[in-house]
Amino acid sequence: xxxxxxxxxxxxxxxxxxxxxxxxPSISADPGHHHDVRASAEWLAAHLRATGFPxxxxxxxxxxxxxxxxxxxxxxxxxxxxxPTVCVYGHHDVQPAEPxxxxxxxxxxxxxxxxxxxxxxxSDDKGQVMVHSLGIRACLAVAGTAAPPVTIKLLIEGEExxxxxxxxxxxxxxxxxxxxxxxxxxxxxxxxxxxxxMCTGMRGVVAAEITLRGxxxxxxxxSFGGGVPNPLHAMAALLAGLHDKDSRVALPGFYxxxxxxxxxxxxxxxxxxxxEKLWLADAGHSQAAAGEAGFTTLERIWARPTAEINGMWGxxxxxxxxxxVPREAHAKVSFRLVADQxxxxxxxxxxxxxxxxxxxxIDAEVAFEGPGVRPCSSPVTSPAVQAGRxxxxxxxxxxxxxxxxxxxxxxxxxxEVLAAPLVFVAVGLDSDRIxxxxxxxxxxxxLKGAEAAAHLWRELxxxxxxxxxxxxxxxxxx
Amino acid sequence: xxxxxxxxxxxxxxxxxxxxxxxxPSISADPGHHHDVRASAEWLAAHLRATGFPxxxxxxxxxxxxxxxxxxxxxxxxxxxxxPTVCVYGHHDVQPAEPxxxxxxxxxxxxxxxxxxxxxxxSDDKGQVMVHSLGIRACLAVAGTAAPPVTIKLLIEGEExxxxxxxxxxxxxxxxxxxxxxxxxxxxxxxxxxxxxMCTGMRGVVAAEITLRGxxxxxxxxSFGGGVPNPLHAMAALLAGLHDKDSRVALPGFYxxxxxxxxxxxxxxxxxxxxEKLWLADAGHSQAAAGEAGFTTLERIWARPTAEINGMWGxxxxxxxxxxVPREAHAKVSFRLVADQxxxxxxxxxxxxxxxxxxxxIDAEVAFEGPGVRPCSSPVTSPAVQAGRxxxxxxxxxxxxxxxxxxxxxxxxxxEVLAAPLVFVAVGLDSDRIxxxxxxxxxxxxLKGAEAAAHLWRELxxxxxxxxxxxxxxxxxx
Numbered sequence: 001x002x003x004x005x006x007x008x009x010x011x012x013x014x015x016x017x018x019x020x021x022x023x024x025p026s027i028s029a030d031p032g033h034h035h036d037v038r039a040s041a042e043w044l045a046a047h048l049r050a051t052g053f054p055x056x057x058x059x060x061x062x063x064x065x066x067x068x069x070x071x072x073x074x075x076x077x078x079x080x081x082x083x084p085t086v087c088v089y090g091h092h093d094v095q096p097a098e099p100x101x102x103x104x105x106x107x108x109x110x111x112x113x114x115x116x117x118x119x120x121x122x123s124d125d126k127g128q129v130m131v132h133s134l135g136i137r138a139c140l141a142v143a144g145t146a147a148p149p150v151t152i153k154l155l156i157e158g159e160e161x162x163x164x165x166x167x168x169x170x171x172x173x174x175x176x177x178x179x180x181x182x183x184x185x186x187x188x189x190x191x192x193x194x195x196x197x198m199c200t201g202m203r204g205v206v207a208a209e210i211t212l213r214g215x216x217x218x219x220x221x222x223s224f225g226g227g228v229p230n231p232l233h234a235m236a237a238l239l240a241g242l243h244d245k246d247s248r249v250a251l252p253g254f255y256x257x258x259x260x261x262x263x264x265x266x267x268x269x270x271x272x273x274x275x276e277k278l279w280l281a282d283a284g285h286s287q288a289a290a291g292e293a294g295f296t297t298l299e300r301i302w303a304r305p306t307a308e309i310n311g312m313w314g315x316x317x318x319x320x321x322x323x324x325v326p327r328e329a330h331a332k333v334s335f336r337l338v339a340d341q342x343x344x345x346x347x348x349x350x351x352x353x354x355x356x357x358x359x360x361x362i363d364a365e366v367a368f369e370g371p372g373v374r375p376c377s378s379p380v381t382s383p384a385v386q387a388g389r390x391x392x393x394x395x396x397x398x399x400x401x402x403x404x405x406x407x408x409x410x411x412x413x414x415x416e417v418l419a420a421p422l423v424f425v426a427v428g429l430d431s432d433r434i435x436x437x438x439x440x441x442x443x444x445x446x447l448k449g450a451e452a453a454a455h456l457w458r459e460l461x462x463x464x465x466x467x468x469x470x471x472x473x474x475x476x477x478x
Numbered sequence: 479x480x481x482x483x484x485x486x487x488x489x490x491x492x493x494x495x496x497x498x499x500x501x502x503p504s505i506s507a508d509p510g511h512h513h514d515v516r517a518s519a520e521w522l523a524a525h526l527r528a529t530g531f532p533x534x535x536x537x538x539x540x541x542x543x544x545x546x547x548x549x550x551x552x553x554x555x556x557x558x559x560x561x562p563t564v565c566v567y568g569h570h571d572v573q574p575a576e577p578x579x580x581x582x583x584x585x586x587x588x589x590x591x592x593x594x595x596x597x598x599x600x601s602d603d604k605g606q607v608m609v610h611s612l613g614i615r616a617c618l619a620v621a622g623t624a625a626p627p628v629t630i631k632l633l634i635e636g637e638e639x640x641x642x643x644x645x646x647x648x649x650x651x652x653x654x655x656x657x658x659x660x661x662x663x664x665x666x667x668x669x670x671x672x673x674x675x676m677c678t679g680m681r682g683v684v685a686a687e688i689t690l691r692g693x694x695x696x697x698x699x700x701s702f703g704g705g706v707p708n709p710l711h712a713m714a715a716l717l718a719g720l721h722d723k724d725s726r727v728a729l730p731g732f733y734x735x736x737x738x739x740x741x742x743x744x745x746x747x748x749x750x751x752x753x754e755k756l757w758l759a760d761a762g763h764s765q766a767a768a769g770e771a772g773f774t775t776l777e778r779i780w781a782r783p784t785a786e787i788n789g790m791w792g793x794x795x796x797x798x799x800x801x802x803v804p805r806e807a808h809a810k811v812s813f814r815l816v817a818d819q820x821x822x823x824x825x826x827x828x829x830x831x832x833x834x835x836x837x838x839x840i841d842a843e844v845a846f847e848g849p850g851v852r853p854c855s856s857p858v859t860s861p862a863v864q865a866g867r868x869x870x871x872x873x874x875x876x877x878x879x880x881x882x883x884x885x886x887x888x889x890x891x892x893x894e895v896l897a898a899p900l901v902f903v904a905v906g907l908d909s910d911r912i913x914x915x916x917x918x919x920x921x922x923x924x925l926k927g928a929e930a931a932a933h934l935w936r937e938l939x940x941x942x943x944x945x946x947x948x949x950x951x952x953x954x955x956x
Contacts, residue, residue, distance in 0.1 A: 203700065207799040215762025222681065222885020225814050226784035227775045228761050229768040233787055236717035243711065283706050284693025284805065288839030290707040297705045306704035309711055310802050315789030316810055321685040321847040323812045323885075324788050327762065332794055334801045336703050361766030369799040407700020407801070 003454045004395075006138045007447050014450070015117065015443065017047060018130045019110040021092075022119040028069050028093035028162040037158050040092045041070040044129070044156060048074040051133040052140075053154075059174065061159065061166035068166035069093065069158035073177065076136065079147035084465045086457070087153045087180035089414055090129040090187055091160035094121035095435045102437035116440040123441040124434035128186040128426055129156055131446055135453025142454070149461035153180060157410070160187070164410040171417040181468045182384045182460060183420050185411055186449075189428040191272055191403055193442055196396040198388060199424035200265070201303070202408040204337035204375035206346045207310070210238070210354055211365040212329045218315070221323040228325060229361040232314050235329035238357040242307045242333070246293035249307045249335070251349040257340045261303050265380055268402045269298050302404025306336045336406065343372025374412035378422040383467045384460070388423040391455035395448045421468065425452060481932045482873075484616045485925050492928070493595065493921065495525060496608045497588040499570075500597040506547050506571035506640040515636050518570045519548040522607070522634060526552040529611040530618070531632075537652065539637065539644035546644035547571065547636035551655065554614065557625035562943045564935070565631045565658035567892055568607040568665055569638035572599035573913045580915035594918040601919040602912035606664040606904055607634055609924055613931025620932070627939035631658060635888070638665070642888040649895040659946045660862045660938060661898050663889055664927075667906040669750050669881055671920055674874040676866060677902035678743070679781070680886040682815035682853035684824045685788070688716070688832055689843040690807045696793070699801040706803060707839040710792050713807035716835040720785045720811070724771035727785045727813070729827040735818045739781050743858055746880045747776050780882025784814045814884060821850025852890035856900040861945045865937035866901040866930075873930035899946065903930060 007014075026040035027033035041058050048056045053074040062068025072092065078085075097107035097120045105111040110119035117127070136148060143149070155178060157167055171178065191197040214231040215224075244250045261269075279297060280286045291300040300306070310333060315326030335346050351366050358364040378385055380402055392400040415422050427449035433439045460468070485492075504518035505511035519536050526534045531552040540546025550570065556563075575585035575598045583589040588597035595605070614626055621627070633656060635645055649656065669675040692709040693702075722728045739747075754775060758764045769778040778784070788811060793804030813824050829844050836842040856863055858880055870878040893900050905927035911917045938946070 205700070205801060207801060209799075215764045217762040219762050219764075220885065221784075221786045221788065221812060222683070222814065222883070224761050224764075224779060225786045225812075225884060226769045226782060227767055227779040228758075228764040229766065230786055232790055233717070233721065236714045236720075236787065236790070239711070239714035240718035242714075280706075283702050284695040284697050286693045286697075286702075286706040286839055287841075288707065289705055290837065290839055291704045301702060301705040304704060306699075308699045308703045308708055308801070308803060309714065309793065310699065310800055311793030311795045311804065312710055312714070312807075313791040313795040315787065317789045317791040317808070321687075321810060321812065322788055323683060323685060323786070325786060326789065329790075330795070332799060334699060334703075334799065336700065359768065361764055361768055363765075405700070406703065407698065 001142060003138045003142050003451050006141050007134060007450050010134060010137070011447055014130065014134050018117070018127060021047070021126050021130070022110040022121055023108055025108045025120070026093045026158070027096050028159050029096055034069060037069045037093050041072050041158055044072045044092050048072070048133060048154065051137060052076065059170065061170050066166070071158050071170060072154070072156040074154040076148055076152045078149060078151040079145065082465065083150045083461055084181040084468055085151040085153065085179065086182050086184055086460055087155055087178055087418060087420070088132055088184045088186060089155055091125045091157040092129060093158045093161050094126070095124065095161050099437060104438055112443070115443050117443050118438060118440045120439050122439055123428045123432035124439065125160070125187045127441040127446050128428060128449065131186060131427065131449040132453050134450035136457070138450060138454040139457050148457050150457045152457065153178060160409055167410045168413045168417065171413055175417055178418055180418055180420050181465050183414050183418060183422050184456065185422060185424050186426045187409065188405055188424050188426040189430050189432070190426070191401060193429060193445060195273060195401060196392055196398065197401040197403045198385065198392065199378065199405050200380060200402045201339060201377035202375060202405040202411055203305070204341065204343055204373045204408055204412060205334055206337065206343045206372035207332070207334040207369040208347070208350060209367045210331045210333060212358065213327065213363045214361065215325065215327050218327050219325040221325050224325055229359050230325045231329040231362055232326055234359050234362045235312065235314065235331055238354065239309055239312065239331055241357055247290065248292055249305060251346070251353050253349055254305065254346065257342065258305060259339045259377065261299060266299065268380060270296070272298065272401055272403065274298055301406045303338055305338050305341060307333060309333050337375045339375045339377035341375060343374060347372065373408045374416060376408065376412040376415050376422055378424055382421050383463050383470055384421045384423045387459035387463050388425050388456060391452045391459045392425065394455045395452035425456060479620060481616045481620050481929050484619050485612060485928050488612060488615070489925055492608065492612050496595070496605060499525070499604050499608070500588040500599055501586055503586045503598070504571045504636070505574050506637050507574055512547060515547045515571050519550050519636055522550045522570050526550070526611060526632065529615060530554065537648065539648050544644070549636050549648060550632070550634040552632040554626055554630045556627060556629040557623065560943065561628045561939050562659040562941070562946055563629040563631065563657065564660050564662055564938055565633055565656055565896060565898070566610055566662045566664060567633055569603045569635040570607065571636045571639050572604070573602065573639050577915060582916055590921070593921050595921050596916060596918045598917050600917055601906045601910035602917065603638070603665045605919040605924050606906060606927065609664060609905065609927040610931050612928035614935070616928060616932040617935050626935050628935045630935065631656060638887055645888045646891045646895065649891055653895055656896055658896055658898050659943050661892050661896060661900050662934065663900060663902050664904045665887065666883055666902050666904040667908050667910070668904070669879060671907060671923060673751060673879060674870055674876065675750070675879040675881045676863065676870065677856065677883050678858060678880045679817060679855035680853060680883040680889055681783070682819065682821060682851045682886055682890060683812055684815065684821045684850035685810070685812035685847040686825070686828060687845045688713070688809045688811060690836065691805065691841045692839065693803065693805050696805050697803040699803050702803055707837050708803045709807040709840055710804055712837050712840045713790065713792065713809055716832060717787055717790065717809055719835055725768065726770055727783060729824070729831050731827055732783065732824065735820065736783060737817050737855065739777060743880070744777065746858060748774070750776065750879055750881065752776055779884045781816055783816050783819060785811060787811050815853045817853045817855035819853060821852060825850065851886045852894060854886065854890040854893050854900055856902055860899050861941050861948055862899045862901045862938070865941050866903050866934060869930045869933035869937045870903065872933045873926045903934060
C-alpha cells in the first residue's frame with residue numbers, strides 16, 4: 001500500500017477529527033475565548049497522544065505580569081539517533097469570526113460543501129496542523145515501522161493571531177527541547193490548487209510614527225504664511241524624499257544588506273501563471289502596478305524591500321477652508337524588509353534621515369512600533385527546500401514552483417533562535433478567506449498535504465544532518 | 479483755530495458718541511444678533527445725519543434667497559462740482575465676543591482705562607469709522623465752510639466680519655451712486671503708535687482641496703506594498719513639488735503677473751523698526767524665519783505670494799500601527815496672491831499641476847473654495863497715497879512709513895468695481911486685540927486719525943481729479 005492509498009482510507013476519520021477541533025472557538029484575540037484556546041490545546045494534546053507521539057506537553061507562555069496562552073509541544077524520536085531532527089511550526093488559535101452575519105454557515109459549526117470544509121481555522125491553521133498527524137501515521141504505516149525516519153517535534157502556538165507576543169521568549173526558554181536541524185512551517189499558501197508551490201521567504205517590517213512640530217499654535221496664513229516654516233511642507237518633502245525617481249527607497253544604506261534575487265529565482269517566479277489584471281483586481285481594483293524600477297510585480301511584493309506611508313495628518317482636516325500654518329504634522333510609515341536587512345539598522349537610518357531632512361525651525365520626533373520583525377528566507381537552493389520540493393512533487397505529481405510572502409509572522413524568530421533553515425510546506429490558498437467570513441479549506445489539498453508530509457520525513461532523512469547543515473545561508477548556498 | 483485744537487475740544491463728545499455705538503452688539507456672524515446689526519446701522523445713520531451729511535441711506539443687501547445685513551451710505555457733496563469724489567470704506571458689524579470669560583470688562587460695556595477704550599469693535603472698526611465724522615466736522619469748522627473740499631461718500635458695510643457675502647453684488651448694484659475718484663479704506667493698522675504707517679496692499683487668496691484616489695479599499699501593505707501606487711506617496715510628492723529649493727512656488731507661470739517690489743518700496747519696508755525675535759514670538763514662538771529666498775520676512779508676508787499646505791490627511795491616523803496602502807489622500811492648500819495675480823489663473827495652474835503630477839493608477843480631484851480673492855495694491859508712488867501720507871504726516875508730526883497686509887477683506891472688490899485707486903488711512907494697531915478678548919483702541923490715535931482725515935480732504939482736493947486719475951495702476955505709475 002502506498003502513502004496515497006493509506007491517506008484515502010483514513011480520510012473520513014481525519015476530517016471527523018478536524019471538525020471536532022474546529023468546533024472549539026480558540027480566538028486568542030478575545031479574552032472571552034481564552035478558555036477555548038486552552039480547550040483547543042487540550043484537544044490537540046490528546047489527539048497527538050492518540051496519534052502515537054510518545055512525548056506531548058502543554059507549554060504555558062508569558063509571565064505573571066503578561067499571561068499568555070498555551071502552546072502544544074510533541075516529540076516523536078527517530079529510531080536512528082543520528083537522524084535529523086525536524087521542528088514543525090503551526091498554530092491552534094484562530095482569528096475572530098466577525099462579522100458573523102456574513103457567514104453562510106456558523107463559523108464554529110464546520111460544514112462540508114463541494115469538496116470544501118468551511119469553518120474558522122479550517123485553513124488557518126488547524127487543517128494544516130492536522131496534515132502532520134495524518135502524514136506521520138501514513139509514513140509509519142507504509143514503512144511498517146514504529147518510529148519515524150527523523151525525530152519529529154511539533155510546536156503548535158496558541159497566540160499567532162494575536163501577534164505571538166510571548167513566542168520569542170518561549171523559543172528562548174525552551175531552545176534545548178526545540179533543538180533541530182530544520183524547521184518546517186505549515187502556515188502559508190500555494191499559488192493555486194493546480195499550481196503547487198512553496199514559499200521562499202517572508203518580508204520583515206519596521207514601523208514608525210514621525211511628528212514634526214513648528215509654531216506652538218496654528219497661525220493665520222495671511223499674517224504669517226511665507227514667513228515661517230510650515231510643518232506640513234516639511235513633512236511632505238520628507239515623505240517625498242523616501243523614494244528616488246526609480247521608486248527605490250532613498251534611506252542611506254537601505255539596500256546594503258539586501259540579498260539580490262538570483263537568475264534562477266527570477267526565472268522560477270516568472271514561471272508562475274501570473275495575470276496582472278486579476279492581481280490588480282485583487283489589489284482593490286488598482287488601475288496600474290507600480291514600484292521599484294527593474295522588477296516585476298511579484299518580485300516587488302515578495303523579494304524587494306519597500307517604504308510605505310500608512311497614514312498622515314495635520315492642520316485643518318474638517319469641512320471648508322481654514323487658511324492656517326499648522327503647528328504639527330504627523331505620519332505613520334513602515335518598511336517591508338527582505339533578507340538580510342536588520343530592523344534596527346533600518347530604524348537607525350530612518351531616524352538619521354528624518355533629522356537630516358528636517359529644516360531649521362522644525363522639531364522632529366520618530367517613535368517606533370516595537371523592535372520590528374526580521375525578514376526570513378528559505379532559498380530555493382537550500383537542501384531542506386529541495387527535500388521539501390521533492391516531497392511536494394511526489395504528492396502532487398507535478399512540478400512545484402516558488403512564491404513569497406509579503407508579510408511575516410514569527411518565522412524569523414524561529415530561524416533565528418533555533419538557528420536552523422526554514423522550509424515552507426503548506427497547502428492553503430489565497431482564496432481560503434482566512435481572516436474573513438466563510439473561511440474554507442480544500443479537502444483534497446489537505447490530503448495532498450498529508451501525503452507530502454509523509455514523504456517529507458523520508459526525504460529529509462535521506463539528506464541527513466550534515467546535508468541539512470550545509471544550508472548555512474551563506475551566499476554560496478543561495 | 480487749527481484742526482488739532484478743534485478735535486481736542488470735541489474729544490469728549492466724540493468718545494461719548496462712540497461708546498453709545500459700541501454698546502450695540504452688532505455681531506454679523508450670529509443670527510441672534512442680526513437685529514443689533516440693524517440697530518447699529520440705524521444708530522450710524524442718525525449720527526451721520528447729525529454730523530451734517532445731507533444724504534444718508536440704509537442699504538439692504540442680499541436677496542430673498544440669501545438675505546443680507548444693511549450697509550450705511552452717506553454723501554456730502556463738495557461745493558465745487560469739479561472736486562474729486564472720495565469713497566470711504568469701513569464696517570459697522572463686529573466679531574463675536576467669545577470667550578466671554580476672558581474679558582476684563584464686558585465686551586459691550588465700553589470702558590476707558592489708561593488712555594485706551596476697551597470694547598468689541600472699538601478698533602475694528604467702529605472707532606475708525608467715527609474718525610471720519612469727527613474729521614469732516616473739523617475740516618469744515620476750521621475752513622469755516624458749509625461743504626467739504628471733496629465730495630465725501632461713506633460706505634459702511636454690515637457683513638465684513640462674516641466674509642462680506644453680499645458686498646460685491648451691492649457694489650455692482652450701486653456702482654452709479656458709489657462712483658468716485660479714490661477709495662479711502664479705514665480698517666487696517668499702523669506699525670506702532672509711534673511709527674505711523676500706511677498699508678500698501680493686501681494679499682489675495684485661492685484655496686483648494688486636493689483628493690488623490692488609488693485602490694478602492696485600504697490594502698495590506700505586506701501583501702501589496704511596493705506593487706501598487708500609494709496615494710499618500712503621490713500626495714507627498716505633489717505637495718513637496720509645490721516649492722522649489724529656494725522656497726519659490728513651483729506652479730508654472732505663478733510669478734508671471736507678480737509686480738516686483740521697487741527699490742524704493744524695499745527701502746521703505748527696511749526702515750520699519752522690525753525685530754525678528756519679537757516677530758517670531760508673535761508667530762507662535764517659531765524658532766526660525768523661513769521663506770522665499772532673496773526676500774526679508776516683511777517682504778515675504780506682505781509683498782510676495784505663497785503656497786501653504788493648510789491640512790492633509792489619509793490612511794491610518796489613529797493610535798498604533800496599521801500597515802496599509804491607503805485608498806485615499808487629501809490635502810487643503812491655499813495660495814496668497816499679490817498684485818497683479820489673478821485667482822482664476824492660479825486655480826487653473828494648480829489644476830494643471832495636479833494633473834501633471836499625478837502618477838498612473840491614481841485619480842486626482844481638485845475642488846476650490848469659491849472663486850478666491852483678488853490681491854489689491856496701493857503703491858507708494860500713487861498720487862492718492864502721497865496725499866494720504868501728507869495728511870498723516872501733518873497729523874502725527876513725523877514721517878509716515880509703509881506696511882502691508884498678508885490677508886484681504888473686500889478691498890479688491892472695491893478697487894475693481896469702482897475702478898479707483900485705494901488709499902489706506904487707518905490708526906489701528908496690531909496690539910488692539912481685534913477678533914480677541916479685550917479689544918481696545920488707543921484713544922489718542924483715534925484723535926490723530928480724525929486730524930489726518932480732516933487734512934486728507936484738502937490734500938485730495940489739491941491733487942484734483944486729473945491728478946488722482948493719473949494713478950491708473952499702470953507700471954509707469956508704480
